[in-house]
Amino acid sequence: MALVVQKYGGSSVSDAESIKRVAKRIAQTKRAGHDVVVVVSAMGDTTDELIDLAQQVTPLPPQREMDILLTAGERISMSLLAMAINSLGVKAKSFTGQQAGVITDAVHGKARIVDVVPHRIRETIERGQVAIVAGFQGVTQSTNDVTTLGRGGSDTTAVALAAGLDADVCEIYTDVDGIFTADPRIVPSARKIDRITYEEMLEMAASGAKVLALRCVEYGRRYGVPIHVRSSFSGKEGTFVSADAYSASRPADAAPRSADLPEETVMEDPIISGVAHDRSEAKITVVGVPDVPGTAARIFEVVAGSGVNIDMIVQNVSAARTGLTDISFSLPEGDGPAAMSALSALQGEIGFDSLQFDDQIGKLSLVGAGMKSHPGVSAKLFGALRDAGINIEMISTSEIRISVVTREDSLDDAVRAVHTAFELDAADGEAVVYAGTGR
């Protein structure tokens, strides 16, 4: 008997039929002898419809009211799900973020969880009932106002509750079979990853893999919550995310592990988890910057001051003849206008020539533990891209990741070439199920 937190996204509860299907799965888990706490998102497109309604009323809604509006979505899905479970003869009760004790800061629209005090959830479990909790929302401690957690909010609610309840596993149900070695829409031979560490998953998520939100993985890592990403459509095991990829926690009823790698392989080979990609970045180039100490620092100080997160940076070698250099950096596309206007204001002070904005870039990231100690990895990566005729514009690395920026229109080719070069392709006949992306 385990305590299992299950999270179902909007696409898993898009209508009455899917809600009943999810209810059956929850009832099964409960009847198998486990304690179950469920975190649920708003049904299908509800959140988008509510945002649309707000836009019809005013282009700039106050964020506090927006939060109240949006939390109506989870209210609907959580009560319907509780009804559906009850109708199967299993007692279930639904709770808002507030009732579940999800305390956040007061930053409406993207609040951060500061504490989880799940007294009522614990009570409900102790009575042998299933607790359904609204994802994506919390309440401020000071003002008792409703907040929303922003992107990836429901996943984060689930992991935070799992941590607060000391659950055995947090199951994130989605419409794909798990985390893949690459996006199967680009690489049809991509394989499902059975086990992955928090660190690798963080790099994958930060590099554009969209199945699991970055902050949810961060939370899971900090509190050591084993996360199991799996499909709500199939009964199959998905991807286990934990501190040690080879001893990831699994629910008591999981099938025996048949796919574990032999110990020897684990210890020696650089382990490549997968290839992530990201089309959502842009590149700004500051052209003709005087190559004087402190100039680059000043540029990034100003950009950071405008609230923009810089990703990768490249500074060209200074042309000795002119004493000028070019500085390029990548950033989220949406932050482009803010960064450009902050930099424009700096032109007089620094005296650069011009600014270039380029949103036609793509980023490919190869993620895997132990990569750093295997210098051959980057050589293999660059070689694979060269053989595919793809130019590299920027490079950055971490302990377990190498990222390169390419032209956006050659990104898919790049992902396929690297995926093949690192022998990640599924063997012929190996079945891959991938139902879509829907978050």
Added chain:
Amino acid sequence: MALVVQKYGGSSVSDAESIKRVAKRIAQTKRAGHDVVVVVSAMGDTTDELIDLAQQVTPLPPQREMDILLTAGERISMSLLAMAINSLGVKAKSFTGQQAGVITDAVHGKARIVDVVPHRIRETIERGQVAIVAGFQGVTQSTNDVTTLGRGGSDTTAVALAAGLDADVCEIYTDVDGIFTADPRIVPSARKIDRITYEEMLEMAASGAKVLALRCVEYGRRYGVPIHVRSSFSGKEGTFVSADAYSASRPADAAPRSADLPEETVMEDPIISGVAHDRSEAKITVVGVPDVPGTAARIFEVVAGSGVNIDMIVQNVSAARTGLTDISFSLPEGDGPAAMSALSALQGEIGFDSLQFDDQIGKLSLVGAGMKSHPGVSAKLFGALRDAGINIEMISTSEIRISVVTREDSLDDAVRAVHTAFELDAADGEAVVYAGTGR
């Protein structure tokens, strides 16, 4: 400067456009120097749509979950309305029933308000902001669970808040111009009533007038809250409901009273407020009851024990030859099955012949203060019905009401005949605006 509580029903906030229209009216009231607290229902058909969703999931949803589901409706309308008001440059904040301090008992689906502790609403007013409160909902003190108030819930929320805040007036906005002397769909010459007492309004509401919910009037009467029923479509004054119809409170910006009746008329004539009607009742007749003391008492004891509210009762004179009598009573149509089965079970004990159920009845009620001291009123009523060829099946009276039961298909004729006989018809050319019934 007054403190005004305004309540807007679902038809007044059915889409983004109507929400903006209502926001303008609220902003106007605020700019005219008044403090404004707004109670709002769910948008248009939202509640019905949510009920439909629940039905798709399960035919018998737990009432606790149903309440959580339904309260999503007001959450949406209240936040959108707050946004719309803010966009007009007037600060507004929305509050759930819980945040507004609406404490109820734990009877989910038809909770009763046990206390109103509107700290946050008061704070909001003191900051010069408009407070928007979700109607129809509250929270239990013991378990912190969300409850709904059932039929007429938003009206009741508004009056309860007005009482808790000691407001100068509670304005109930609806899609008609006020309370009419009869339903204008039946009597086109019906007139809007300018002022009416709580007692008369209670009798009107209990007798089928649907504009104002009975429990809201009861609450208003108990706490002496002046209620102003008016149209959200026109700027006109509607109907004032208060303790004394001739000194009803009015907001500070109301037009001077031109229509007050001369004092003499007030003191001497029986004042007839209007003619209400009700098609929602049925009649049960217990045929061939032994005319023995205690039998009738036993019958009504059993019916009451089945949770049925009996309205009117008629016992025929016993036929001396047989020693048997018939007992008829009226009741809400929906309570018919419960009453019939309770009575069937009694047949062996009492030994009556048979039971008859008749849902083809209509009830007409003439309501007016001082009626009792004018015996001519009932004579005039019965005369008008006789002249119109309408048969009376049952009669009941109170201090300020006479009700008669007729065949359902002659009810409209009866209402028109009585309305004319008591000179309630509007003079030729007197404009009557009646936009519909929508509750």
